């Protein structure tokens with residue numbers, strides 16, 4: 288991993304943590320989820336564009352699942368699955384007014400990544416099978432399940448959209464908390480790839 292040294296706190300270095308693929312994935316996901324959400328809730332009553340945004344999310348999440356196994360270190364799931372001990376220890380000190388310098392997703396960030404990916408899988412799966420009984424916007428796989436099931440899927444799809452909203456608000460809230468309270472900018476690393484991290488790199 289490439290590093291550069293400038294005036295940094297002791298034991299901290301600047302390293303390329305987020306690879307280009309992961310960063311492109313993140314910002315494309317933001318665009319597609321926000322567009323899909325808004326089109327679903329406020330878009331035209333014929334939801335073709337909403338479906339396209341949904342298919343894009345399916346593609347992006349599929350890419351991320353593969354990248355989680357074959358991507359570089361910080362992108363790999365196995366490197367941000369933390370045990371309860373590490374997570375509780377991190378939580379105990381989360382209020383400290385100093386940057387975490389975590390070399391990847393910290394234990395709380397990791398939980399939020401898994402929650403966001405899970406709810407997006409739920410949302411796209413329910414969308415594919417949803418039949419809201421409006422005779423226009425029928426998910427492409429709804430014909431393979433019973434009518435009742437397809438209508439349940441539409442209801443679950445609606446609830447999933449609320450869960451996405453809650454998780455994204457929490458996600459952005461956490462990033463603001465890191466910036467304002469802990470004086471740690473997480474956004475710039477998600478743009479440039481470079482992050483200030485502990486030199487020892489222990490998770």
Ligand code: HEM
Nearest residue numbers: 313316317320321391392393396400403455462473474477
């Ligand atoms: C629909 C909106 C959003 C979704 C679905 C979303 C989803 C995600 C996901 C899945 C990750 C994990 C990246 C990975 O390892 O694959 C992540 C990380 C991150 N996101 Fe978002 N995000 C959203 C909006 C935003 C916005 C608006 C910002 C900036 C203000 C942001 C900043 C970040 C940052 C900084 C990280 C890295 C956190 C860390 O250092 O652990 N996200 N986001």
Ligand code: HEM
Nearest residue numbers: 323324327328338341344411414415419424426441445448
């Ligand atoms: C992350 C991706 C997605 C998000 C954020 C999302 C979000 C939404 C939202 C907010 C609504 C409006 C719910 C309401 O107000 O009742 C909606 C409706 C709908 N979506 Fe999605 N959706 C996604 C993916 C998909 C996919 C992949 C499909 C199928 C190809 C799909 C099919 C539908 C259908 C058929 C409706 C109408 C359901 C109804 O009116 O009750 N969605 N979606």
